[in-house]
C-alpha cells in the first residue's frame with residue numbers, strides 16, 4: 001500500500017494530473033478486487049468462491065446492488081426471462097444487495113426446495129418483523145412454536161368441518177356484495193368490483209375470526225390497517241438487502257411502529273372484551289377463531305401478545321388473496337364471453353334459477369372449477385409464492401450446492417407459463433383442466449399456487465371455498481359485460497394484482 005501511494009504521488013507530481021485522472025488511476029489497482037467480488041456467477045453476494053463451488057449459473061448484476069434494479073412490479077417476468085436466457089431454469093443464483101438468492105423455474109427443483117426440511121424457514125423482511133408476523137404462522141421460525149400455531153389453525157380455523165360451518169357467512173357476505181353491485185349499476189351504470197370484493201373479503205374473514213357484532217366502525221378501522229400493512233410490506237426497504245437495519249431513510253420503520261401500536265391496541269381491546277364477556281357468561285354461542293384460542297387447554301394457551309399477532313395475521317392474509325383472485329377471474333369472464341356463457345350454462349343445468357348455488361354444488365360444477373384453476377395458472381396471486389424460504393443448513397439441490405443462509409424462491413409464474421409443461425401456455429383455456437383431475441393444493445408442482453410442503457398455505461381450502469361459491473353465485477345472478485376494453489396489465493406487490501381495477505356492466509340474468 002505504501003509503495004502504491006509513493007508511486008501515485010510521483011505520477012501526480014510528474015504528470016501534473018487533474019482530480020478525475022487521479023481518481024481513475026487510483027481505481028486501476030482495485031480492478032482485480034472488483035473482478036473477484038463482483039464478476040462471479042450470481043454477482044456480489046456470491047463473491048466468496050466457497051459459497052458457489054458448483055457454479056450455479058446466474059447474472060452478475062450491478063456492483064453491490066446485484067439485480068435489485070430489476071425487482072419491481074414485473075419481477076416474476078424479468079426473473080423468468082433471465083433464467084431462460086442463461087439456461088438456468090433448474091436453479092439460478094443472483095444477488096439482491098448483499099442477500100444471496102437462488103430461484104428455480106422448474107417443478108422438480110421446486111418440489112425439492114418447498115418440500116425439503118432444510119428450506120422450512122423464511123427470510124424475514126424488517127417490515128414483517130415490526131408488524132409482528134414473526135410471532136405468527138407466516139414468519140415464525142420452523143420450530144415448536146410454529147408447529148403449535150399450525151396445529152391450532154389446522155384444527156380450529158381451517159378444518160373441513162369449520163370451513164363448511166362458515167358457509168352461511170359466505171352466503172350472507174355474497175348477498176351483500178350483490179346488493180352493492182346492483183346499487184352501483186343503478187347509480188353509475190357501471191361496477192368497479194375491486195372495492196366491493198375487498199370489503200366483502202374483509203368482512204368474511206373478520207367474522208370468521210372475531211364473530212359477528214364487532215360493529216362497522218371497528219371493521220372499517222381494521223380495513224384501513226390491513227391496507228396500510230399491505231402497503232408497508234410491499235414497500236422496498238434498503239435494510240432488507242444491506243446490513244443497515246438501524247437506518248430508516250424512508251420512514252418505513254416509523255410507519256410500521258405506528259401501525260403495530262394501533263393493531264395491538266385495537267385487536268388487544270377486542271381480545272380483552274371477549275375475555276370479560278366469557279367470564280360473565282354473556283358470550284352467546286361463540287364459534288369463531290378467537291373463542292377457540294381463548295378456550296384452549298392451559299398448556300396450549302398463547303400469550304396475549306402472540307394471540308394478537310396470530311389474529312392480526314389471519315385478517316391480513318385472508319383479505320387480499322381472495323379479493324385479488326376473484327377480480328382476476330371476473331376480468332377473464334368479462335373478456336371471454338363464450339367461456340362465461342358456458343359456465344352459466346353449467347350452473348343452470350345443475351342448480352337452475354330457483355335457488356342459489358350452495359357449497360354442496362361446487363364439486364359438481366367442473367367447468368367453474370376449471371376456470372378457477374386456469375386463472376390460478378395464468379395469474380397466480382403469488383407468482384414468486386409471496387414469501388420465500390431460507391436454507392438453514394448447507395444442502396445439495398439437484399447437482400448444485402446451496403450454502404446455509406441462502407434465500408430460496410420458486411418462480412411459479414415461470415413454471416405455469418412454460419411451453420414445455422403447458423401446451424399454448426398463453427391461451428386462456430379452462431378446457432385443459434376438464435381432461436384430467438389436476439390437483440392444485442401442492443402435490444403437483446406444475447401448478448401449486450398455494451405453495452407446497454410443510455409451509456404450504458394453511459388457508460387454501462377456506463380460500464378456495466370462498467372463491468368458488470362467490471364466483472358461481474356472481475355468474476348465476478348476472479351477465480358480466482365489458483364497459484371499456486379489459487386491461488390485463490399486472491402489478492406485483494405482495495400479491496399479483498390487476499394494475500387497474502376492473503370496471504364492467506352487470507346485467508341481471
Ligand code: HEM
Pocket residue numbers: 114137138139150205313314315317318319321322325381382385386387388449450451452453454455456457458459460462463464467
Ligand atoms: C386464494 C387464496 C390464497 C392463495 C393463492 C394463497 C397463497 C399462499 C402461498 C403461495 C403461500 C406460501 C406457501 C409456501 O411457502 O409454500 C401462503 C402462505 C400462507 N397463507 Fe395463503 N393463500 C391464500 C389464502 C389464504 C387465506 C384465506 C389465509 C388465512 C386466512 C392464508 C394464510 C396463509 C398463511 C398463514 C401462510 C403462511 C404459512 C406458513 O408459513 O406456515 N392464505 N399462501
